[in-house]
Amino acid sequence: MAIGGGIIGGEGHHSVVAARVAAAAHVLFLTTAVLMLVWLLRFRGGINIQSDDPEQIFNVHPFVMCWGFILLLGEAILAYTTIPMDHRTQKMVHMLVHLVALILAIFGVYAAFKFHDAAVAPDLVSLHSWLGILAVALFGLQWLFGFFAFWLPGTHERTRAAAAPAHVAGGLAIFMLAVCAAETGLVQKSGAAASTGEAKLINVTGIFILLYGVAVATAVALRKAFFY
Template sequence: MGKGTFDEIGSTRVTLQWFSIMVLSSQVVGVLAIILLAVLFGQYRGGFGWTVKFNYHPLFMTLGMVFFYGDAILAYRVFRDVKKLRVKILHGSLLALSFIFSTIGLKAVFDNHNFANPPKANLYSLHSWVGLTAVILFAAQWVCGFVSFLFPKLSEDLRKAYMPSHKFWGKAIFLLAIGAVLMGITEYSIFYKIYNNNDVDYQRHLICFFGVFVLIFAGIVLYLVSNPGYQRPPDNEIEHVPLAD
């Protein structure tokens, strides 16, 4: 029995160490993706300013719908020993921050099209359709989650009934956002002939590494929230029903 207990504790330690490594890795690759995008548009594609509003679009959409959204999904895994209400507030706040960045990103691209001379068409590509759908679904998901789990908060039976849908759509919208971001940077590269211009091959490399890091970040987030071994321990539950993920 003693040997079994030791093995179980040792296994738990290894599991939590691996969990910590994966969480840290997700933050490293996520930050690297943001840095690469900032360097690409800030250094080589016109910089950031009121006269080049579009460049805010890819940066803010990635910050909102990828990085902060992914961190919000991970909140219940990372802060496993923190009081549930505090994690709820953190989770909701990160999602609100995601929506703010995404809204600014959308305004940047619409302003860029509408105030161009002559004006450019809006919502003409698959990327724009998928991206706008992801933001709309994200906003609806946040409102439903806030009302159901934070304030005014539904009854326990209703929360239990809604929870599977909340979990599913949380991950589905995240995947939709990842697809939109990758389609967007690819569309931009094709439109501005970055892929077939050897004079800007360094920009092509930045874009490729950015895409790889976004995929790695998304993969780690989904792995951590899909692994039952990393769920918040039942002893740490303040309520019977977790908020998400």
């Protein structure tokens, strides 16, 4: 009984800590989103995919990739920790938010290519672009894998149980790859910033994106300690 009580107590502790870390991640989510908006609106002239100004077209890319890909990706991962509903509802939210993130990521890549076309600049020449394309491509495959493994009718429960660890680990790895891609992109923009104030804001935004990634990964690790 003492051993069982210790295990239950440990599980409860992991669950509480995971929820607190997830709450911290939500705060980092909001802070990062606001910082990104301030940068694009205050220092870069706004966001407009239909603009004649190539820079405004480009601004769609970091806006969509930050808000729509990295932040939503993290929130979808956190769905199991933060949504107080039944497991099936959590799975549904997880899948649908990931789908929205994938659609927005594809749109963000389109915005980057449209900017290069408008600015007469070459495509896919930076490490940032390579990491970004890889992250989006792997994420698309991960979403398809998750759909067929966990939502397709007729999939055996043992198959789902066997696929779950690879799905969790792969999803988290892709999320961190997306964070790395964002960091390399911000490094490029920080080096080319028009003022010291803009460079500092870009750097602070990059730090908050990194902290968000760490918080999401920590919440997942704690939740796995609770459930497995």
